């Protein structure tokens with residue numbers, strides 16, 4: 001599998017060697033999860049450079065790679081023997097200083113940024129990856145079910161976030177996939193309102209946006225509930241977001257662009273008069289990172305392909321009043337999508 005991924009990338013670009021420095025891409029191309037290494041991909045040779053802290057781990061996780069001690073041989077010194085004409089590297093990840101050192105060590109080589117090719121390859125998930133993301137999504141669903149009885153007036157947002165993370169980790173997640181958002185009452189108008197010391201109050205919208213990492217892969221979901229009885233405006237906002245979300249899900253299939261999907265949800269929100277209150281894009285790709293390709297945004301010309309994993313998360317946010325977001329995580333298929341998020345979506349009045 002890892003050999004196949006490396007081969008695919010080598011074939012997609014014309015470079016004699018590819019250097020992989022970021023932790024996510026090291027995991028993607030080799031299986032190594034230690035994070036501190038450099039991979040060198042060459043046509044018939046896969047080499048992993050790291051130090052003795054990781055030697056045992058590399059043998060376990062990345063058996064397709066030849067292990068070299070980075071304290072004895074630097075990747076650039078190793079490459080000098082091959083006089084590579086073109087070397088590809090992650091220019092979005094490598095610091096300017098490190099890039100200069102690399103270029104100085106191999107002054108005759110042409111250096112090529114490779115980030116977008118890698119992100120395009122990573123945007124289509126294979127079955128092994130999908131199994132991890134499904135499990136990460138299931139753990140998040142289970143955590144939402146677990147947290148519902150704890151959403152009570154007087155509970156602190158941070159305690160809710162902590163309990164969600166604790167629950168997911170107890171069930172096998174390695175951590176939350178980003179700082180958990182628990183935004184209640186007026187704070188729910190902040191799309192990225194990370195949990196604060198605020199106590200939940202009766203009448204509050206409570207937006208929970210969270211997910212976890214399972215075997216390196218992220219999940220992402222959002223639900224918004226009301227504490228007590230929802231008032232008429234809360235109901236109207238919630239129903240608008242829900243119908244936008246359902247319409248966007250219905251339109252998803254391989255072949256449409258990110259832009260088209262975004263506009264389906266956005267037009268519903270605009271028609272209801274809340275257009276200005278939906279400032280962010282409809283969704284984003286999810287995988288080894290919480291935000292990756294493809295994007296479902298008004299600017300995204302990317303055509304969705306089968307095997308892409310995206311979030312679908314319209315929202316309405318009104319300063320001083322509150323906000324609603326509903327988010328599912330789905331796999332794009334030839335004729336539609338597979339929804340990995342199964343938590344209740346009708347308005348819960350707790």
Ligand SMILES: [Mn+2]
Pocket residue numbers: 220221311313327
């Ligand atoms: Mn998201």
